[in-house]
Ligand SMILES: [Zn+2]
């Protein structure tokens with residue numbers, strides 16, 4: 186049996202495993218739910234830690250846009266995700282869900298490293314819990330399988346951790362016991378998700394754009410969210426007629442935050458030279474705007 190056949194067989198097994206997991210559900214589109222309340226008693230707060238804030242090729246002290254919610258839910262996987270988690274007092278083994286907004290390289294560059302880290306720590310009970318990897322259904326399985334091949338998992342099965350793959354389509358809702366994530370299609374050249382995450386324990390709602398040109402559907406999805414994390418990878422002075430169809434300026438993010446009536450806006454995925462001018466431009470439209478900073482945590486409370 187050649188490596189390709191082995192790989193495909195293993196992959197089908199993973200898909201079967203994903204379908205059988207009881208604590209997650211997906212469903213077709215439903216309207217944003219701004220009234221979700223905690224399903225169980227617990228501290229009414231949600232912590233977000235940014236382990237990357239930069240562009241596709243990050244600097245030495247930053248990483249590509251990437252953040253962790255409550256230490257167990259990771260959004261996108263920058264180059265140095267596993268190492269940065271350790272740097273900022275987070276444990277890569279405690280990540281239960283890796284949610285990848287889309288499969289452009291900068292959003293999954295750290296995936297083999299994260300998987301290798303978990304595989305090499307397989308004796309730790311935390312590593313025995315399968316990592317749920319969630320993202321666009323058309324591209325996610327290919328990238329996970331390529332990571333598996335990259336790590337030579339057929340030859341060295343011990344380096345491959347327990348994972349469950351869950352592909353979703355824009356418009357679907359993905360749910361775990363702890364979170365509810367509603368999605369719409371981003372405006373981007375590949376299938377990409379704009380998302381609204383509700384922390385069931387705290388009731389806190391966080392919306393995030395992933396990579397997207399200005400998307401009115403995100404303004405609708407994000408209505409009333411406590412926080413919007415929006416990309417601003419295009420320079421603030423780019424005129425309207427020079428805007429492409431792939432990304433947003435800070436002023437576009439600010440308009441969506443204003444239209445959605447969110448509590449706070451955090452700009453992410455900015456080149457270093459554009460951080461301050463982008464912040465100033467956004468605050469003229471939406472004053473409660475901040476910049477994502479690698480290593481910074483914020484706590485949202487009801
Ligand atoms: Zn992208």
Ligand SMILES: [Zn+2]
Pocket residue numbers: 241289291292396454
């Ligand atoms: Zn990107």
